[in-house]
Amino acid sequence: MDNYLKRIEELLSIKGITMRAVYEKLKDEGLNIGTYSNFRKYVKRKGLIEKKKAKGHPRFETLPGVQAQVDWKENIKLYSRSGEEFEINVFNYKLGYSRYCYFELRETKTQQDVFECLINAFKKTGGVPQEILFDNMRTVVDITEKGRRINYKMKAFAKDFGFKIKLCKPRHSYTKGKVESANKFISWILAYDKDFEDEKELNEIIQRINKKVNTRINQSTNVPPLLLFQKEKEYLSPLPNKNIVESYLDHTHKAKVQKDSLIYYKGNKYSVPPEYIGKTMKIKTNENYLYVYYNTELITVYKITDKKINYISDHYTTLMSKHIKDSKELNEMCSNNLKKLDNFL
Structure with missing residues (x-):
């Protein structure tokens, strides 16, 4: 070696x-x-790492289908091969008996993100456990003078999907040790810093890590989570009817504007005015058109095509004007570059 x-x-x-x-x-x-x-x-x-002191803590086990644990691996900063900065969050859902995990990459961690990630986890695992253990995430818990209180939207979601909400005890992080151990696996993505192309590839890396975690032998159970999951999934309750599920879904896609003034959507990139660089846009589709909003303001509209990179000329010219001041040189360079992009892609 x-x-x-x-x-x-x-x-x-x-x-x-x-x-x-x-x-x-x-x-x-x-x-x-x-x-x-x-x-x-x-x-x-070789002495390449420092030794860490092991901390003992009680071990909690649950029967099949009884409990899942939820957490976020938050604010992971990574750079693509081209130097673009990506700040991501990974949702982590773990069934307590089998240790079967579901990971999902998200740019934000709002309550809507939690609802949608939970629904995706339920669909992936084929059902809903009896209870879900959360920490004190603000999307689940309101902190009042009287202490912690589960907020009413989260209560309604839990009631509609048929599970009970359990909260970790304050200063007792080991009560959600199973999901926190899975967060260590999510940290594997740090090794891919500067070694990915775009959000699509980041998603693929997360899915590969997720698959490895579910198929390798778990240290606590001595068997792969996928094997025990075959038993646990039989004890999960079915999801509610389609109308209830759909009422919690927001079909608006969110995308952060990168330094090249582009947003990513389903394998292709689309430009917005450079003033929105670093901001998060909302994307809606209708028939064969893509509508890009900032908050409630419509910014631009595209006809959906197979082109990988879609620049509107004005967006590109404004972006490049920060680097080239001579208007004639700017217009010539932008015209030539856009033609090359069209021919190349």
Whole structure:
């Protein structure tokens, strides 16, 4: 493994990364690094990580279909190969008995995000558990003078979908230890910093990590979560009728404007005026048209095509005018670049 020492050191230098995350990334790169056990011994022998003191805590087990735990892996900052900054959140839903996980990437973590992620998790796992354990996330709990109180929208959602809400005890984080251990797996994505193209590829990486977590042997149960899930899914309750499910879904897509003044939607990119760089836009579709809003204001409309990059000339010219002041040079350069983009794509 000495041949890969420099690469191992480079990955281990990433803040918040785990040894397992480095191992999985090196395997993804096709490097012949052997088993994780040998890799771990090598890293320790080389003194590449500091030893951490293990903290003991009680272990909580639940019967099949009884409990799921929910948490966010928040504010993960990553850069694409082209240097674009992405700040993402990953929703983490974990069934207590089998340890089967569902991960979903989101730009925001609003109450609407929680509702939609939960619905997607229920659909993915084929049903609803008896109870779901949350921490004190603001989308679930209101903090009042009298203490914690589950907010009324979350109560209504739980009632409609047929589960009870349980809250972690304050200062007792180990009560949601199963979902927090899954958050360590989500940290594997840190190893892909500067090694992805766009949001689509980030989503694919998250799904690959999710699949690995569900198919590798779990340290607590000594079997893969997918195996125990075959039993647990039989104890989950069915989702409510379609009308109830649809009433909690917002079919508006959200997209953050990147530094190139583009937003991403279903594999293609579309421009907006550069003044919206860094802001989150709402995207609605109707028939074959795409409507881009900022808050309630309609910003631009596109006819949906197969083109990968769609720049409106004015948007591109305004963007480039920050770098080129001569108007003649600016117009010529923008015209030539847009033609090249059209021919290339």
